[in-house]
Amino acid sequence: MKIFWSFTRQAFQFIVAYRFDFFMEFVLAVVRMYGIYWVWRILYTQKPGAFGVDLVQMTTYGVMGMALEMFIWSRPQWYMASQVKSGAIDTDLMKPLDFHLYMLARSTGEMLIGAGVLGLPALLVAYIFLGVQFPPDVLAGLLFVLSLVLGFLLLFHLNFLLGSLAIVALDIRHISWAYFSVVRFLGGQIVPLWLFPPFVAIIAEVLPFKGTYYIPISIYIGRLAGADALNALGFQAIWLVALVALSRVLWGMAHRRLVVQGG
Amino acid sequence: MMEALRLYVRLVRLSMQARLQYRADFIMGMFNVIALNAVNLGLIGIIVYRFVDLNGWIIWELFFLYCLWLLGHSLYSLFFWHFWDMEDYIVQGTFDQFLLRPASPFIQYLGREVQYIGFADMSVAIAGLILAYTNLHLQWSAAQWLFFPVVILSGTIIETALTLMTACIAFWTGRSSMATNLVMEFNVLVQHYPIDIFGLWFRVIVTGIIPVAFMNYYPALMLLGKLDPRAPSAWLGYMSPIVALILSLIASGVWRLAIRRYSSAGG
Numbered sequence: 296m297k298i299f300w301s302f303t304r305q306a307f308q309f310i311v312a313y314r315f316d317f318f319m320e321f322v323l324a325v326v327r328m329y330g331i332y333w334v335w336r337i338l339y340t341q342k343p344g345a346f347g348v349d350l351v352q353m354t355t356y357g358v359m360g361m362a363l364e365m366f367i368w369s370r371p372q373w374y375m376a377s378q379v380k381s382g383a384i385d386t387d388l389m390k391p392l393d394f395h396l397y398m399l400a401r402s403t404g405e406m407l408i409g410a411g412v413l414g415l416p417a418l419l420v421a422y423i424f425l426g427v428q429f430p431p432d433v434l435a436g437l438l439f440v441l442s443l444v445l446g447f448l449l450l451f452h453l454n455f456l457l458g459s460l461a462i463v464a465l466d467i468r469h470i471s472w473a474y475f476s477v478v479r480f481l482g483g484q485i486v487p488l489w490l491f492p493p494f495v496a497i498i499a500e501v502l503p504f505k506g507t508y509y510i511p512i513s514i515y516i517g518r519l520a521g522a523d524a525l526n527a528l529g530f531q532a533i534w535l536v537a538l539v540a541l542s543r544v545l546w547g548m549a550h551r552r553l554v555v556q557g558g
Numbered sequence: 559m560m561e562a563l564r565l566y567v568r569l570v571r572l573s574m575q576a577r578l579q580y581r582a583d584f585i586m587g588m589f590n591v592i593a594l595n596a597v598n599l600g601l602i603g604i605i606v607y608r609f610v611d612l613n614g615w616i617i618w619e620l621f622f623l624y625c626l627w628l629l630g631h632s633l634y635s636l637f638f639w640h641f642w643d644m645e646d647y648i649v650q651g652t653f654d655q656f657l658l659r660p661a662s663p664f665i666q667y668l669g670r671e672v673q674y675i676g677f678a679d680m681s682v683a684i685a686g687l688i689l690a691y692t693n694l695h696l697q698w699s700a701a702q703w704l705f706f707p708v709v710i711l712s713g714t715i716i717e718t719a720l721t722l723m724t725a726c727i728a729f730w731t732g733r734s735s736m737a738t739n740l741v742m743e744f745n746v747l748v749q750h751y752p753i754d755i756f757g758l759w760f761r762v763i764v765t766g767i768i769p770v771a772f773m774n775y776y777p778a779l780m781l782l783g784k785l786d787p788r789a790p791s792a793w794l795g796y797m798s799p800i801v802a803l804i805l806s807l808i809a810s811g812v813w814r815l816a817i818r819r820y821s822s823a824g825g
Contacts, residue, residue, distance in 0.1 A: 315733070315736070316733075316736055319736035319737075319739065319740065320736075322740060323739060323740060323743050326740075326743050326744065326747070327743065327747075329756075329757075329760065330747040330751070330756070330760075333751075333755050333756045333757060333760075334605070334612070334751055334755060337612065337613050337755040338605065338609045338612065341609060341610075341611075341613075342609055345608070345609070346608070469583060469586035469587050469589075469590050470586060470589070470590055471590070472590045472591070472593070472594045473589065473590045473593035473594060476593060476594045476597035476598070477593070477597065479597070480597045480600065480601065485601055486601050486604050486605060490604055490605070490608045491604060492604065492607060495604075
């Protein structure tokens with residue numbers, strides 16, 4: 296646990312060193328939140344109460360999608376790809392910590408800092424200027440936090456899998472945009488799944504991506520409540536277990552390959 | 559001038575040859591860009607599928623707006639994308655090489671690279687524009703047909719001038735990518751949505767300060783016949799080339815200042 300925290304601290308120092316970039320990142324996020332806010336506001340003025348949610352719920356959904364974007368994306372895949380390319384990965388493998396856990400520790404540090412430095416201030420702006428609402432009750436708030444943690448872990452493992460894949464098979468630089476956009480699309484970051492046309496919804500409903508944005512935010516705005524919310528959390532948990540198992544297997548293969556090649 | 563052009567073409571040919579060595583990269587890169595655009599258009603499509611229109615813009619009009627921006631952008635990304643990397647040259651001091659050789663540093667820098675990704679953007683944009691034109695049953699007059707390429711080139715110049723200016727910030731601060739990102743953020747919103755849905759201050763920014771709305775929104779009003787000739791702002795529909803001209807003049811001034819600043823710093 297102590298080692299885990301020391302890596303988290305490392306991530307913190309990195310972020311402090313780049314504080315100007317973080318400030319700009321914050322400005323960008325505010326612009327994005329503002330943009331999506333107006334899109335939903337106009338659409339819901341045209342068609343009030345469409346699809347069982349009201350204007351404030353929908354703008355909250357959109358703004359939360361942009362706010363979460365700032366911190367739930369961990370980037371172990373970039374780190375892995377660049378370490379492999381430079382050969383520095385062997386020093387990581389020598390560290391007295393399982394590599395998978397090491398990546399998780401780094402990502403958790405980045406996420407916590409991102410949430411504190413970017414996410415919360417941006418949400419504060421959104422509460423004040425964009426009329427974003429709080430969860431309907433305390434229970435929904437707690438379930439949201441739980442679901443958010445699961446969402447973070449899901450996304451981390453998807454990225455970790457991609458990173459392992461980068462070692463085994465391919466150069467991931469050139470599919471990154473495609474990957475990001477597919478995750479955001481199927482994750483419901485901008486448009487929630489209940490608006491998808493049926494043939495896309497069927498796919499998005501079963502894949503793990505909806506556990507990243509759609510489930511946490513839907514719980515937050517009260518669209519998923521009670522048994523539905525618990526089911527959704529179960530869905531996230533099941534996929535998480537599957538992805539952890541898959542990550543261990545794929546990383547095992549990648550690791551063997553690195554060792555065979557002489558590190 | 560001719561001399562500079564000849565030099566540029568030669569440099570570009572060299573960098574093309576270097577690029578074509580990596581064919582798999584090329585294919586993956588194209589795939590990447592097409593997937594990105596497909597997802598973006600898909601999202602716009604879903605929104606309009608559910609809500610019929612967005613503030614009076616129907617689906618093909620929104621696609622037209624998106625692709626009009628993208629076509630201008632594709633030329634920018636083909637030839638000028640590497641302005642993003644300029645800060646690295648400045649921070650590492652490798653920018654010196656362009657000042658030592660007896661040719662314009664600007665041409666030398668431009669000739670370093672051609673981004674094939676622009677071709678993917680261009681194919682998506684052209685396909686989208688053709689589909690939009692047919693589905694909207696547009697019948698452009700000769701004047702509109704003449705205006706169309708002017709709009710595209712103006713769009714390219716507007717984006718290029720803005721990116722060049724933000725990239726030049728690095729000559730003073732050493733960092734610039736975040737400023738370029740900020741411009742890009744406004745670009746993305748303007749590309750995806752008609753700016754009439756946004757609040758007043760946003761419209762003021764993208765019209766007067768970071769005038770990216772002239773890449774697609776204002777000319778699209780004219781080309782889609784959405785322009786109300788009696789509206790007091792109707793003239794904005796024709797202003798893209800003027801905006802492009804003004805911006806390129808400012809950008810070339812900034813560039814000159816930046817080069818002078820770099821030399822005087824002894825870097």
